[in-house]
Amino acid sequence: MNKRDLARYRKLIEAERRLVHDKLGVIESEISDRSDQTSAGHAYSNHMADIGSDVMEQEQAFLHASKGNDYLGQLDDALKRIEVGTYGSCEECGSKIPVKRLEAFLPARLCIECKSKLEKLHKS
Ligand SMILES: [Zn+2]
Numbered sequence: 001m002n003k004r005d006l007a008r009y010r011k012l013i014e015a016e017r018r019l020v021h022d023k024l025g026v027i028e029s030e031i032s033d034r035s036d037q038t039s040a041g042h043a044y045s046n047h048m049a050d051i052g053s054d055v056m057e058q059e060q061a062f063l064h065a066s067k068g069n070d071y072l073g074q075l076d077d078a079l080k081r082i083e084v085g086t087y088g089s090c091e092e093c094g095s096k097i098p099v100k101r102l103e104a105f106l107p108a109r110l111c112i113e114c115k116s117k118l119e120k121l122h123k124s
Pocket of ligand 1: 095
């Protein structure tokens, strides 16, 4: 990948990073808001059913947040690969990762062929 392409992807990844970061920020504040409400609720009533669903929602929010953090890590990793100039090359076979694949999933590390090989390996 040439320098112009790398610079273009760096911008795309940085924009995506900010987007995910903002979303995670929202999720994190939602979690702390709910915790406040739940602890306040405890003092006033013992509505077990209500508390139960609150906990469920909290867990789901945490799950989303951890998935988002994972994705953020992958984006950071992609930025590092842009720095060293290996971004856009398959880590397995070294061939170019198709632009369509990169644009669908910016932190892609493998070409479609190696990815599907790996997936088959995991399934068997
Ligand atoms: Zn490959």
